[in-house]
Amino acid sequence: MFTLxxxxxxxxxxxxxIGASFFxxxxxxxxxxxxxxxxxxxxxxxxxxxRNRCEYxxxxxxxxxxx
Numbered sequence: 001m002f003t004l005x006x007x008x009x010x011x012x013x014x015x016x017x018i019g020a021s022f023f024x025x026x027x028x029x030x031x032x033x034x035x036x037x038x039x040x041x042x043x044x045x046x047x048x049x050x051r052n053r054c055e056y057x058x059x060x061x062x063x064x065x066x067x
Contacts, residue, residue: 004028004036013044016065023053025060033061 001010005028016022024033034050041048047067053060 002036002040004033011040013040013046018065018067021062021064023055023060023062025058027059028061030061033063037063 001008003009004024004026007026009024011022026033028036030050030052034048037048037050046065049064049066050061051064053062055062
């Protein structure tokens with residue numbers, strides 16, 4: 001679980017395979033989201049990419065596991 005802009009998110013990292021992605025509805029920018037996720041990525045030894053998106057009429061970020 002991690003907190004981004006006061007909202008708690010629970011990610012099942014063992015179910016996020018390489019090439020998979022998930023959407024986080026948030027007002028945070030991609031840099032803010034990446035900074036919040038980076039400690040978890042380092043600990044797990046994975047690499048993430050984060051991009052701003054508007055999906056299903058909601059603003060947020062999409063996170064891809066690339067390694």
